[in-house]
Amino acid sequence: MLRSLAALLLLSSAAVADTADGEALKAMTWDQVVEEARGGTVNWFMWGGSDTINAYVSGYVADRLKADYDITLNRVPITDAADIVNQVLSEKEAGVTDEGSVDLIWINGExxxxxxxxxxxFCGYTTLLPNDALVNWDNPAIANDFGVPVDGCEVPWNTVQFAFAHDSAVVADPPRDMASLLAWIKANPGRFTYPAPPDFTGSAFLRHVFIHAAGGPESLLGPFDQARFDAVAGKTWAILNEIEPFLWREGATYPTTVTQLDELFANGEIDFSFNYDPAQFGLAVQAGTWPETTRSFGLTDGTIGNTNYTLIPFNSPNKAAAMVVQNLLLSGEAQLEKAKAEVWGAAPAIEISRTTPEVQAGFAAIKTHPSVVPASELAKAALPELQADWLTAIEKGWTENVGN
Known part of the structure; x- marks a missing residue:
């Protein structure tokens, strides 16, 4: 039940931090938001499949929050953000409007x-964050999340672009476009696979095949169109069914997550892995799980790039503290720390030119891991993300026509 601002003023500051509604927060100054956040706890639900990302969040980020704001960050690892969307929806249906279990989600897309x-x-508050000034909201790839306007409902965290990894000691000359990759799969039985949807990365691979079948992304841009979908879908299912017998285990089963795909590559069972975040390849080499000869590449006909974000649910009881977390994540210092190859190697979601000279110098000094294809090289052939309704239709079509 929403409380009036007058009622809020009667509460202690500690209680306000836990119960202040969103409209009251949006009426405050940033200094007031910070004071409301002090001593709070943020339950951040995020993909937990990377030890290095987990260490960055539970170490660098959590330590700064505690030292600077007395905020406790509770990182809650998840496999699929869709599960948390359903959790928040269930809470809303049950009438839980101000005491939800989720304060922050790492999210994007559908x-x-x-x-x-x-x-x-929770929307309409992002301009309150001081570090929002570092974000280029004029960039449509940031202002729109898979074609859906952000509208102040989430805060960018990283930018990524899909890439493939291979062991150069095993595959010296990998295929460089989708047609060549499909031919390679049939010529090398059992040495390639992809995660089954709805795995986020497996779904991205499907979209690359779908775009290839369409002859490029141009006819797929904009709102979902059933006729255009039908014209491309049949070709896509035919391609995927044609390569299925040549996949790992003859396509009788698929990995269910990108983590399983990475394990197959690490064990030498397949010759390629792939990821939206190529920095993961260098981290796997540093961890000793992938060979030093790992190299990565994009496709000459393009790979998909996008932005990922953090979002505060409408019923978070700790909105002020979650806003402070988001502001910290956007800071030049935090974006620089995670951009370091030994930490994560993540591409920033902010304009580096808008940061301090010290932060700019730090970014300029970063050297890309030899296993990671430079973002500037990938960007030469970047494909736009399709709108979310296209993703839903492609995943459903795969289940019905290929996965069955």
Missing amino acids: NFRSMKQADLA
Whole structure:
């Protein structure tokens, strides 16, 4: 039940931090938000499949929050953000409007679309964050999340672009476009596979094949169109069914997560892995799980790039503290720390030119890991993300026509 601002003023500052509604927060100055946040706890639900990302969040980020704001960060590892979307939706249906279990989610794409459409996101506050000034909201790839306008409902965290990894000691000359990759798969039985949807990365691989079948992304841009989908879908299912017998285990089964795909590559069972975040390849080499001869590449006909974000659910009881977390994540210092190859190697979501000279110098000094294809090279052939309704239709079509 929403409380009036007058009622809020009667509460202690500690209680306000836990119960202040969103409209009251949006009426405050940033200094007031910070004071409300002090001593709070943020339950951040995020993909937990990378030890290095987990260490950055539970170490660098959590330590700074505790030291500077007395905020406790509770990182809650998840496999699929869709599960948390459903959790928040269930809370809303049960009437839980101000004591939700989720304070922050690492999210993008169709999961963001679902939360925005169902009014599950806290919106309209992002301009309060001082570090919002570092974000280029004029960039449509940031202002729109898989074609869905952000509208102040989430805060960018990283930018990524899909890439493939291979062991150069095993595959010296990998295929460089989708047609060549499909031919390679049939010529090398059992040495390639992809995670089954709805795995986020497996779904991205499907979209690359779908775009290839369409002859490029141009006819797929904009809102979902059933006729255009049908014209491309049949070709896509034919391609995927044609390569299926040549996949790992003859396509009788698929990995269910990108983590399993990475394990197959690490064990030498397949010759390629792939990821939206190529920095993961260098981290796997540093961890000793992948060979030093690992190298990565994009495709000459393009790979998909996008931005990922953090989002505060509408019923988070710790919105002020979650806003402070988001502001810290956007800071030049935090973006620089995670950009370091030994920490994560993540591409920034902010304009480096808007940061301090010290932060700019730090970015300039970063050297890309030899196993990681430079972002500047990938960017030469970047493909736009399709709108979320296309993703849903492609995943459903795969289940019905290929995965069955």
